[in-house]
Amino acid sequence: MNHFFLPSPIQSITVENKHFYLKRDDLIHPDFSGNKARKFHYFLQNNLPHVQKAVSYGSSQSNAMYSLSVLAKMKGWEFEYFVDHIADYLKENPHGNYKAALNNGMQCRLMEDGGWKMEDEENTLFIAEGGRQKEAAFGIRLLAEEIIEWQKEQHIDELNVFLPSGTGTTALYLQKSLSIINHHEVSQERGQSLIQVFTCPCVGDSTYLKKQFSMLEEDEKYHPRILTLDKKHHFGKLYRENYEIWLKLQQQTGVEFDLLYDPLGWRTLLAHSEVYTTKPTLYIHQGGLLGNESMLPRYERKYRK
Structure with missing residues (x-):
């Protein structure tokens, strides 16, 4: 690091x-700090030339979401993040982890809009909620x-x-x-x-x-x-x-x-x-x-x- x-x-x-x-x-x-820096250290330190995009899921104010947006930015990857729901207030007034992740280039998607795009699996790194892997x-x-x-x-x-x-x-x-x-x-x-x-x-x-x-x-x-x-x-x-x-x-x-x-x-x-x-x-x-x-x-x- x-x-x-x-x-x-x-x-x-x-x-x-x-x-x-x-x-x-x-x-x-x-x-890029705290337990997320520890959990995602492997992806930061290792060369993953096949990866073009990182995909994960969780809540719209997740710490992991923000840390992954930083990781993707550092590695030059696209970043898609799936959520069950985004409150109208948050959409209209982005703040906290959500706003910072958007600023890092995160594309936020609703699960109901289709979930994972499995056809991209070869070039996509899937990360479990909260980095549980x-x-x-x-x-x-x-x-x-x-x-x-x-x-x-x-x-x-x-x-x-x-x-x-x-x-x-x-x-x-x-x-x-x-x-x-x-x-x-x-x-x-x-x-x-x-x-x-x-x-x-x-x-x-x-x-x-x-x-x-x-x-x-x-x-x-x-x-x-x-x-x-x-x-x-x-x-x-x-x-x-x-x-x-x-x-x-x-x-x-x-x-x-x-x-x-x-x-x-x-x-x-x-x-x-x-x-x-x-x-x-x-x-x-x-x-x-x-x-x-x-x-x-x-x-x-x-x-x-």
């Missing part, structure tokens, strides 16, 4: 008077290597890692990579312990997330541990508790977090003290801040006080 800030920095932070480490993957690159392991392994190197430099024997999940791809491949690398090192260097990855489901429930893990990796020994809250959470819905913790995080750390995943992530992590009181805990900031441009005004309108 040319002009990319790797390894991403790790800083100490205090949240609600509790100490954490923060992996700043949001700082990898101004236009085996190629994602390539860049996420680099993330695992960065964490292990930092762990050694800090002389930390045992470490917990936490990140919120959509498709769960990053959490799964991070746990698998850490386990494989550490297993190799344990056999050569006694005392090096495993790193445990924890996550929480943001899009569906635990059952949904386990299914996502199993689609990519059947062996459950490589699956992260799933943490949840008692109260059910609906993806994309505005919750007062999410807005409050987001504001607190900014006040207490000086770091801006994503409004869609990070509030639930931090609320879940803070509710499970057995994770961060027993071992040093590293939270991964996965970027996605462009989405705040559309989420923040909604929160401000609903919770003015």
